[in-house]
Amino acid sequence: MKELTPEQFLKQIRNLGVKFDIELLQARRDIGQHSVDHFKSSFDKAGFAGGRGEKWPERLREYKWPIMHKTGRLKDSIKFRAFSTSNTIVVETAVPYAKYHNDPSSVGWKRNQFTNKPITRRQFMGNSQDLERWIQRRFKRALINTFTS
Numbered sequence: 001m002k003e004l005t006p007e008q009f010l011k012q013i014r015n016l017g018v019k020f021d022i023e024l025l026q027a028r029r030d031i032g033q034h035s036v037d038h039f040k041s042s043f044d045k046a047g048f049a050g051g052r053g054e055k056w057p058e059r060l061r062e063y064k065w066p067i068m069h070k071t072g073r074l075k076d077s078i079k080f081r082a083f084s085t086s087n088t089i090v091v092e093t094a095v096p097y098a099k100y101h102n103d104p105s106s107v108g109w110k111r112n113q114f115t116n117k118p119i120t121r122r123q124f125m126g127n128s129q130d131l132e133r134w135i136q137r138r139f140k141r142a143l144i145n146t147f148t149s
Contacts, residue, residue: 016146023142028089031135032080035091038131042124043068043075050128057120068122074098078125091125102126 004012042048046067047055056067068074077093099106103126104119 020142020146023146024087027138027142028082028087031138032082032089032091034134034138035089035131036078036080038128038134039078039091039125040075048123048126048128050126050131051123056122060115060117068101068124074101074124093125098125 038049042050045055047053059067063070074093074095074097077095077098078091079093080089080091082089100119101122102124104121
């Protein structure tokens with residue numbers, strides 16, 4: 001093992017902070033993009049990607065396009081923002097009708113707009129154990145990279 005002078009040791013310690021900041025920045029970008037991709041995959045699976053594999057309920061009428069795919073606007077609107085001041089990542093959509101699909105009970109509607117039947121929930125975003133595990137592994141990799149590179 002190589003011996004270090006106190007000055008060399010302090011320099012290495014200071015460099016660790018910079019290396020960690022760089023790793024953390026990249027990890028936040030990776031987590032944000034992976035989260036967006038994860039939630040967008042709900043549309044391809046026709047069910048919540050963070051769930052237990054349950055499919056969305058079928059439609060009452062038949063259409064030429066898959067459920068929630070007519071224009072792609074909702075799926076394409078899922079984005080992430082990373083805030084450097086608080087190390088926060090927010091995955092969101094600005095499409096106004098997203099909340100009606102994701103959680104209709106939160107908007108106060110009781111009936112579907114076209115029928116007298118209850119609103120159908122087709123969740124595409126939310127808490128996901130798979131995503132949480134992936135995020136934990138990514139942070140662990142950032143720590144390992146800080147100390148091994």
